[in-house]
Every structure is written in C-alpha cells, then in structure tokens.
Amino acid sequence: MLLNYYIILDYDSLLSFLPFITIFSLLFSLVLVITIKITDGRLLLGYSYFLPFFLKLQPGHIVIYGRTGSGKSNTAKLMAAKISRRLPVLILDWAGEYDLKSFEKLIPGRNFKLNPLQHIYGDLSEHIDFLVDLFGDIFQLSDPMKFMLRKSLKKAFKNTSSPLLADLLDTIDSVPIKSYYDHETKMAIKRRLTHLVEGYFERAFSGMSHDISYIFSRNIIIDLSVFRSVHVKILFNLILLKMLYDFVVSQKLFSSSVNHVIIIEEAWNIVPYRRLDYAPLLGERLFAELRKYGECIIAVSQSPVETSWSLAKNARIVIIHNILDKDVELIFGLNVNRPTSKLSPGEAYVIQDTNVKLVKFFEYNKTRDFFDKIKNVRFNRIFGKRKTTVDSHDQLPEIEFYY
Numbered sequence: 001m002l003l004n005y006y007i008i009l010d011y012d013s014l015l016s017f018l019p020f021i022t023i024f025s026l027l028f029s030l031v032l033v034i035t036i037k038i039t040d041g042r043l044l045l046g047y048s049y050f051l052p053f054f055l056k057l058q059p060g061h062i063v064i065y066g067r068t069g070s071g072k073s074n075t076a077k078l079m080a081a082k083i084s085r086r087l088p089v090l091i092l093d094w095a096g097e098y099d100l101k102s103f104e105k106l107i108p109g110r111n112f113k114l115n116p117l118q119h120i121y122g123d124l125s126e127h128i129d130f131l132v133d134l135f136g137d138i139f140q141l142s143d144p145m146k147f148m149l150r151k152s153l154k155k156a157f158k159n160t161s162s163p164l165l166a167d168l169l170d171t172i173d174s175v176p177i178k179s180y181y182d183h184e185t186k187m188a189i190k191r192r193l194t195h196l197v198e199g200y201f202e203r204a205f206s207g208m209s210h211d212i213s214y215i216f217s218r219n220i221i222i223d224l225s226v227f228r229s230v231h232v233k234i235l236f237n238l239i240l241l242k243m244l245y246d247f248v249v250s251q252k253l254f255s256s257s258v259n260h261v262i263i264i265e266e267a268w269n270i271v272p273y274r275r276l277d278y279a280p281l282l283g284e285r286l287f288a289e290l291r292k293y294g295e296c297i298i299a300v301s302q303s304p305v306e307t308s309w310s311l312a313k314n315a316r317i318v319i320i321h322n323i324l325d326k327d328v329e330l331i332f333g334l335n336v337n338r339p340t341s342k343l344s345p346g347e348a349y350v351i352q353d354t355n356v357k358l359v360k361f362f363e364y365n366k367t368r369d370f371f372d373k374i375k376n377v378r379f380n381r382i383f384g385k386r387k388t389t390v391d392s393h394d395q396l397p398e399i400e401f402y403y
C-alpha cells in the first residue's frame with residue numbers, strides 16, 4: 001500500500017515536472033547552440049578578465065607588438081597551434097624557436113631549396129621587375145646597377161625558362177663593357193650577389209624550388225636560423241611571399257574568407273619603417289595584395305615605430321604586449337587604465353574593429369580545448385557538416401569564418 005502510494009506520487013510529480021524539464025532542456029540546447037554559433041570559426045586564446053577571449057580571423061594581417069620577453073612568440077605559437085587544426089599555416093621561423101606538433105620542419109639547404117629567380121605565373125616582365133626591386137631593396141643597388149641587372153635578367157630568361165642564380169651571374173659577366181664605369185657597376189653587382197651561389201647558400205638557392213602547392217597547403221615551419229645574414233633571411237621571406245602571391249593568383253583563389261595563414265617573425269625587416277612620402281617597399285605591397293586572396297598574415301614585431309605606419313593602421317587586429325607607452329599613444333592614440341609598459345608576459349591589449357580588450361593569453365603548450373571540443377562534436381556528429389579539423393591539407397579546406 002505504502003509502495004503504491006510512493007509510486008503514484010512519483011509518477012504524478014514527474015508529470016507535473018514535465019513542462020519544467022522540457023523548458024529546461026530547450027533552454028539548455030538554446031544556450032549550447034548560441035555558444036557554438038558565437039565561438040564558431042573563432043579561436044579561444046585566453047581570458048579577458050573572467051570571460052573567455054575569442055579571436056576572429058579575417059583576411060588581411062594581424063600584428064603582434066611587444067618588447068623581447070613580453071610574450072609575442074608565445075601568442076603567435078598559440079595562434080599557429082589553434083589555427084593549424086583548421087587551416088594550413090606556414091611559419092617563417094627567423095630564430096629557429098618554433099617546434100609545434102603536426103608541423104613539418106623545412107630547413108633551407110638541407111631538406112628545402114628555393115630558386116629565387118623561378119617564374120611561376122603571370123607576365124615575365126612583371127616578374128623581372130619584381131626581381132630587380134627585390135635585389136635592389138635588399139642589397140641597396142644603385143640605379144645603374146638595377147639597369148644592368150634588368151638587362152642581364154632578360155637575357156638569362158631568354159636562354160632558359162628557369163635560370164639559376166649562377167646562370168644570372170654568368171650572364172652579368174657576359175654584359176659588354178663600354179667604360180670603366182660599366183666595369184665598376186658590374187663588379188658591384190657581382191660583389192653583392194656572388195655569396196648567394198657559394199657554400200651553404202648554394203645548397204639553399206640552387207635547383208628547382210620545392211613544390212609550391214605542397215608548401216602552401218600544409219602546416220610547415222621554415223627554419224631561417226640556418227642563415228646568419230639578415231639580408232638572406234629577408235630575401236627568403238620576400239621570395240616566399242611572392243611565390244605565395246603567384247600561387248594564389250594562378251589558382252584564382254580570390255576569397256573573402258581565410259584560406260591560409262602565414263606567420264612572420266621579426267616583421268620590421270620585411271615591412272620596415274618608411275617616411276610617409278616614400279613609396280611602399282616590396283613587403284608592404286605584398287601584404288596588401290595577399291589579403292584579396294584569403295591570406296591572413298600574422299606579423300610579429302617589437303614596436304610599431306619600427307615598422308611601416310601602414311602595418312599598424314591597416315591591420316585587422318593589433319595585439320599589443322608590453323611596449324613603451326609613448327609608442328602606443330603615438331601610433332594608436334590608445335588611452336588605457338593600465339599602461340602597456342606595465343603588462344606582464346602574456347598580457348596584451350587586443351584592438352579589433354573599435355574594441356579594445358585586455359587579454360591574458362594562454363601558454364601555447366598548455367591546452368584548454370573545451371570550446372574546440374564542443375565545436376568538433378557539433379561539426380562531426382550532431383549536424384554532420386564540414387569538419388573543423390583538417391588532418392591532411394591536400395586541398396585548401398573550404399572553411400568559412402563567421403563574423
């Protein structure tokens with residue numbers, strides 16, 4: 001009798017609770033779906049006070065500023081680790097400090113070669129213009145030297161469709177000399193370029209370049225620390241950016257969503273400070289062009305006053321770790337309670353659109369993947385949509401980012 005009573009009570013109470021249970025589960029699902037929607041396509045990178053901080057990726061560039069030891073590379077590594085699960089990432093590792101899981105390491109001269117002259121796509125005379133600008137900017141060639149270099153390049157490309165640097169030097173050698181001044185010009189170019197065809201550089205710069213589509217469709221670290229010369233590192237960086245540009249143009253990968261991410265350390269070498277009345281240099285021009293093709297460049301640099309003003313002004317996202325307060329004021333006019341010079345390692349102001357947030361970034365080697373897991377469950381199991389994880393980047397994944 002007593003048992004019956006309990007059973008009846010239990011059944012009745014269950015019925016009376018049914019509307020509440022239904023409403024609760026509906027609300028729970030709604031909150032879950034909203035959370036997934038908000039976090040979808042965004043990277044969980046840290047905390048802003050007590051709230052999780054998500055970053056929206058967009059084509060264009062992101063700049064990370066900060067003095068040495070402020071946490072710039074950690075932030076870049078964290079972003080690389082998170083992004084690489086969805087999109088191919090290429091890291092141009094200036095100091096040889098990147099070692100990330102699921103990334104392949106390429107070492108110039110050992111398992112990686114690049115022919116700086118290789119013409120991939122487009123008009124040959126434009127390619128020659130690029131090469132003249134490239135060598136001209138890096139090795140500070142005078143106008144007569146650039147003129148002679150252009151003539152030699154034209155001749156070298158006539159003889160073969162993909163000349164090597166050694167072929168170019170031979171062609172420069174064969175340029176007829178009409179005066180002592182011509183001789184001086186020729187010798188000056190040779191002095192600047194000869195070391196690129198000798199010793200270690202010869203191994204890195206001779207032979208056909210690696211398969212371009214391979215480099216830009218996988219997670220790759222290129223270790224530039226094998227080069228001692230800053231000039232050669234810059235040369236390597238700029239050639240890779242140009243190859244990427246030629247590649248995306250040839251593939252007609254015109255895109256309003258991010259297709260590929262490239263991380264450039266010590267970016268002041270690639271997009272250096274310039275006077276406002278001077279024309280932008282190659283690196284700056286390539287940054288601007290690449291954004292049209294769904295490229296997201298993450299540039300890491302010490303201070304905004306060392307890079308071109310356009311890098312800071314045109315960035316989609318600016319991450320400011322510990323730097324001098326006067327630099328922040330000068331470039332961004334940022335007025336914040338906590339001065340940037342007082343930020344501890346891993347803390348930064350993040351400027352995105354008109355929002356400014358103080359963020360404490362995670363350490364890249366400590367995973368906090370709660371939100372990533374929710375997203376994977378949603379994509380792979382619940383809705384059966386596209387995967388968010390890309391194990392093999394045989395093709396550029398078609399993942400859109402929602403804003």
Ligand SMILES: Nc1ncnc2c1ncn2[C@@H]1O[C@H](COP(=O)(O)OP(=O)(O)O)[C@@H](O)[C@H]1O
Nearest residue numbers: 067068069070071072073074345346361362363
């Ligand atoms: N988000 C973080 N949380 C805690 N410590 C950090 C964080 N980021 C960096 N650090 C500390 O600061 C040191 C320097 O970081 P790093 O990223 O190499 O700085 P940078 O590239 O600006 O020179 C790291 O070795 C680490 O100990």
Ligand SMILES: [Mg+2]
Nearest residue numbers: 069072073074
């Ligand atoms: Mg660093």
